[in-house]
Amino acid sequence: MLIEVVTAGPGCSICQKAMKAVKQVAAEFPQIEIQELHVVDQFERLQELNIFSAGAILIDGKAEFATLPSLPKLRERVYELLHQ
Template sequence: MLIEVVSAGPGCSICQKALKLVKQVAVEFPQIEIRELHVVEQFERLQELNIFSAGAILINGKAEFGSLPSLPKLRDRVFELLN
């Protein structure tokens, strides 16, 4: 499973929180691969997915969270998709 976090860069506190959240869930699910999507580098792709906010989370290429979810929400969604 690939989880991508939309990031505006290392100075973005929301982006860092989203990455931390995804890393916490990845500890429980070793089949997760994490990738950071930089807004500037992935602008066209993000536009196609209608993602306009840093900290958004994609799972397997699909926009799952447009803003920072809670840890239980993310964990539940990952569990759902894996089963």
């Protein structure tokens, strides 16, 4: 499973929180790979997915959260997707 976090840069507190949450969940599920998607570098792709805010989370290429979810919601969604 690939989880991508939309980030705006190192000074973005929402981005840092999103990465922290994803890393916490990834520590529980060894089959997770994490990547950052920088808004500037991935603008066209994010526009196609209707993602317009940093902190958004994509799972296996699909926009799952348009904004930063709570840790329990993220964990629950990852668990659901892994056990389908």
